[in-house]
Amino acid sequence: MEFDLSQVSIMIVDDNSHMLSLYKTLLRTFRCRKIHQANNGAQAYSRMKDLTAPDILITNWYMPVLDGVELTRAIRTMADSPNPFLPIIMISGFAEEEHITAARDAGVNEFLVKPISAKVFCSRLNNVIRAPRPFVRTQAFFGPDRRRKASILYTGPERRSFELEVPGFEDL
Template sequence: MAYDLGKLGFLVVEDNVPMRHLVRQMLQAFGVKRIADASEGHGAFRVLESADFDIALVDYLMAPMDGVTFTRLLRTERTSPNPYLPVIMMTGYTERERVIEARDAGVTELISKPLSARGLYHHITAVIEYPRPYVRAPGFFGPDRRRRQMSFAGPERRRGTPIKGARYPGRPDYLDV
């Protein structure tokens, strides 16, 4: 299904200027008209304090505030401008530990670099088509990390069977750990 993304606002948080311009051009090709950017997490917070956005595209590795720290603070800081903002993290670091770190910080989706327009569009539509409820638990606030439904006998849920009827076409189930 094709979406009219023209009414959505995107915040691009990327320290690499050519990559930031590339992401901006992809979004414009998708019909997005309202795009703001920042070169790292502190600047992104200033942008978020002055305007509302629908989705943030955030790089993993930036200085002085990286994407994981930005996402964690966005989700948990008392003065956060929008703790419910969907965050799509862009990264060239897809090792399991880093993916888990991003997930545990409250990232909504994760896309690996190098980016393709098709892949970026796919992750944007995943945020739209498969919204996840937000969970508040000790040490975590963010989109529900579980993509599986399961029975369990204890106070915590971990691995299980797929959610009946859920569709994640063409995506690795990288958040199921």
């Protein structure tokens, strides 16, 4: 598959220099040239506010100072957030359902479990670029719609309306 990220700005956040190097190498194979990096969530948040916010954020979960879940919550909910709609891909060595659910509930768009393959990495990037999910705002959550597929058959009390927020389509 031809995948060209030459016009996409990506920030990678990881406290492991080897993982940063691996992600940069993978991104360069997809022609990405606008790569920013940070060693923890606090540094990433600060850099996003000082620079133009990236188009995509790739973050590790466990890091000192501010981890990936806390960074995601800050991006989604803080009043000074550089872009609450920022696509976020989280990478973690923990594949337990509770970790995946916690990341999803914080507002992560995609979740990858280490070790990663170039094919799966590319697939997650493709999802956030070519098939972004609309954003949902409730009293307890703001982020990408957690449902991968909308079920018209569900009629329970927790059924949400289809009044979803899609970045760039506020006037529709």
